[in-house]
Amino acid sequence: MLSLRKRPGFAAALVALTWLGAGIARADVTLLNVSYDPTRELYEAYDALFAKHWQETKGEAVTIHQSHGGSGKQARAVIDGLEADVVTLALSGDVQQLADKANLIPRGWQDRLPNRSCPYTSTIVFLVRKGNPKGIKDWADLTRPGVAVITPNPKTSGGARWNYLAAWGYALRENGGSEEKAREFVRSVYANAPVLDTGARGATTTFVERGLGDVLITWENEAFLAETLGKGELEIVVPSISILAEPPVALVDAVARKHGTTELATAYLEYLYAPEAQELIAENHYRPSDPNVAAKYASKFPRIELLQIDRDFGGWREAQAKHFVDGGIFDQISVSK
């Protein structure tokens, strides 16, 4: 008679067999860093630096895989199941989504690393054709008829949201804080944008490689890189006011725990603050957070009056809700265009 009631040993044996079967030997360690669009060159260099550091200090080989794309799109991909051990996105609002919508990281994530988890910063500048034929000097020039503005879509690109807020902040300052005038100003800028790429790198491709548009609104680091690649055919124009762009980095706790990479992934992020990594960051045109390294490279980065997301826009949560959610101000000005 087969009665399962008095055969607990059978069940225990089954469980034991399952555990034995699950004991798979650990292969080479890997990490996945999901990042925003223009950081490809930075992390190609940094990953090699970190891998060398890890090998020397821990004697373990590590392979780091990168994924790049528009910051908002990348955040959604991680929420939907892309197993990132770490994220290095364009703005804290996108990283916060991982906590709010998917419980992948704790709510206090931003306080776990120095400088509010921002090992580097950047800002927004213009890139124009050699000789600046359209005479672009400041934000107001982007609204002139006949000026084609290249900028990515704020719905998908973190860099694009920095661009938008910088323009908005300029308009508020120029018009005594009038939101109505700021709205009209930003509408005029985007009316001059013939195409909205999904990410900052796509916009750079459009402007630099395809030769389209008169001015590219972009990350400062991207502008430096493009200027170099443009072989003298491009120039950087620094506007009178811009925004302090603070791309944060974060451990994705739930995924790192699952992969057993918490220690490695944490070290990967912490090493971004090491002096040699900060030098690498500056060489790749990002503003380092280390004051000593920043001082060393001060002449490279122009001094600009910088708006700040928390001080001037109430933080990303408020900015996102006001400008970038479905039906927000950006959608409204796009419809009325």
Next chain:
Amino acid sequence: MDGSRWITTAGLAAALVLALAPAARGADETDAELRERVQVLEQELGLLKRRLEVKDEEAAAKAATTVQVGAGVDGFFLRTPDQKFQLKLRGYTQFDSRWFTEDENAGVDSFYFRRVRPIVEGTLFENIDFKIMPDFAGSTVVLYDAYANLHYWNLAQLQLGKYKPPVGLERLQSATSLMFIERAFPTQLVPNRDLGVMLQGNTESQLFSYQVGAFNGVRDGGNAENSDVDTDDGKDVAARVFFHPFVDSRIAPLEGLGLGFATTWGQEKQAPPSYKTTGGQTFFAYRGASGTTPAVREEGARLRLAPQAYWYWGPAGLLGEYVRSNEHMKRGSSNVTADQVAWQASATYLLTGEAASYKGVVPLEPFQPSKGGWGAWELAARFHSIRLDDDVFPFFANPDTAASSAEAFAFGVNWYMSRWTKFVVNYEHTWFDGGAPGGKNRDTEGVVLTRFQLSY
């Protein structure tokens, strides 16, 4: 040249220069304007191209996350682009009729719904399949299938819930793919549906498949429909292996040969089975309570053995199975071990060139007279028999009402209008040993059955 003529000539020359100068200036401006216009056009063209590329990128990104909704040959579906999550809605209904050809021993002629079965099935997280299938025929609701199949590996899948235990070959065949309207006698000796857990697997080409599971245990032909909770502690073990030994041989006539063996074993404690004709009339039942003598109960060990085979080649198909059910019956303080045996041999032939199959037939040309399509036409014939153990008579079964054996032959025509619709006509003639008072044979049964089947 005198002065006046010189002045006239100079004046004419000056006038000529003045006349020609605007034309010369206009040609230069036109080139410059043209160059500028070309540059502007190039910019606009480049921007148009880029806009299209961005739109394509956005469409691709959206398609990668948008749930697909549609209808196809297998019903209605919702699924994620990566197909790791799917929900399918399909089902089938069979509208039958039966007409008895002999007045003696005739049942009631009737139209009826034989099966009305909506099916909800799907996939979760890529490796978990599920199926829920109730039946509404006879204006009652019976849950036939409700199970999940965890298939992380083809060779080791875990199925849990309520479904067909792996025993009868014709029972395991889908009701929409049967050769005849009603399954043959061997199916009445094997379980219909039961609740349990089963490990199963198969090789990619179906060269070999196996199932082994533990179930509550139901009587012959039984469906755990009255209660999904077992009535005793004993459980049945069911196991089956099936081979297609020549599936990879490239010997075309033998590729469709399938051979298998199934068995069940368990301890039972339940009401006994009864057996019916194709026309739905009960020709064998165990005795009920009489006076102080209780009704017969199935109590004790039961062993079923079921060798089985089919062979399909081109338009022809053969199916055969044999079932022996060795079971213990009890009535009061008396016990008997009964060996019930049934077998069948069925054959089909498609007249319209399609390939016969265990999984059903799809017509090459669906029924569309205007386009010369007449569907698929199939002839079918079978012989089947069931023999009840003589030891159950007379104490456990009344020989005046319960036949000791039944044999039947049947002919049929199947018309597949399309892959979703089918008409069937069968004639079956059954004769009996015993089952009538005075030791006589129960009257033969002749019945014409029809079916219209809609499946999707």
